[in-house]
Amino acid sequence: MAKELKKTKYVKALFSIPDNTYLEFKKLVPPGIRSQLISRFIKKYVTAKTPKKEKGFWDDIGKYIKGDYSNEDPVKTQKNAWKGVINRY
Amino acid sequence: MLGKVLLIDTNVFLSVLLKQNRFEESKDLLNKANELNLKILISDFAVYSIFLLLNERGEDKVFNRFIQYLEESNNIFIYRLQPSEIKEVYKLKQKLDLDDKIHYYIAKKKKASFVTYDRDFRKTDLASLTPAQTLKEL
Numbered sequence: 001m002a003k004e005l006k007k008t009k010y011v012k013a014l015f016s017i018p019d020n021t022y023l024e025f026k027k028l029v030p031p032g033i034r035s036q037l038i039s040r041f042i043k044k045y046v047t048a049k050t051p052k053k054e055k056g057f058w059d060d061i062g063k064y065i066k067g068d069y070s071n072e073d074p075v076k077t078q079k080n081a082w083k084g085v086i087n088r089y
Numbered sequence: 090m091l092g093k094v095l096l097i098d099t100n101v102f103l104s105v106l107l108k109q110n111r112f113e114e115s116k117d118l119l120n121k122a123n124e125l126n127l128k129i130l131i132s133d134f135a136v137y138s139i140f141l142l143l144n145e146r147g148e149d150k151v152f153n154r155f156i157q158y159l160e161e162s163n164n165i166f167i168y169r170l171q172p173s174e175i176k177e178v179y180k181l182k183q184k185l186d187l188d189d190k191i192h193y194y195i196a197k198k199k200k201a202s203f204v205t206y207d208r209d210f211r212k213t214d215l216a217s218l219t220p221a222q223t224l225k226e227l
Contacts, residue, residue, distance in 0.1 A: 074103040078138060
């Protein structure tokens with residue numbers, strides 16, 4: 001393991017996890033079992049098959065839409081998203 | 090020049106999920122990013138906004154498919170602000186709405202290329218691109 005850790009590309013891959021994930025891990029997992037947990041995690045996921053990427057999701061999503069929103073402006077829709085919530089409370 | 094990471098605004102996702110104005114260019118961008126395995130960030134605030142809007146309109150199937158896709162996708166990541174980051178967003182002086190401030194902060198922090206249709210960002214020092222402009226850069 002030590003030898004591998006000297007290779008920049010391996011270190012980059014290992015530590016390319018988002019900051020949030022790292023901070024949550026540090027907060028929730030006690031120091032004594034961190035390395036043991038990481039070893040188990042690596043063993044499980046490195047040997048796992050890469051999940052197949054869902055192709056055509058963005059092409060297919062249209063068939064699930066019930067309403068017609070073709071004349072709506074997405075920026076206006078976004079700006080109004082929380083107005084209903086604010087008015088309700 | 091495009092960064093290694095794209096931060097995509099709520100309105101771009103909405104345009105595809107609700108087939109709104111300019112949905113074709115948003116769809117082309119998301120397909121291309123998926124094909125190139127580009128890292129895409131979406132803020133948790135954006136996910137909740139999409140949740141609200143789809144729920145309000147009864148578009149449950151669209152929402153369920155979208156969430157499932159986020160869960161399975163290996164190039165889209167939800168960015169959740171930590172308390173210290175929320176503090177930083179609160180301190181921002183830019184005249185922007187809350188969700189825009191969040192996106193401004195994340196884009197700056199992660200050095201991400203910010204993709205949006207929102208023109209409000211033109212008033213700031215954050216360079217933003219529309220999906221069509223981003224596609225040209227890919």
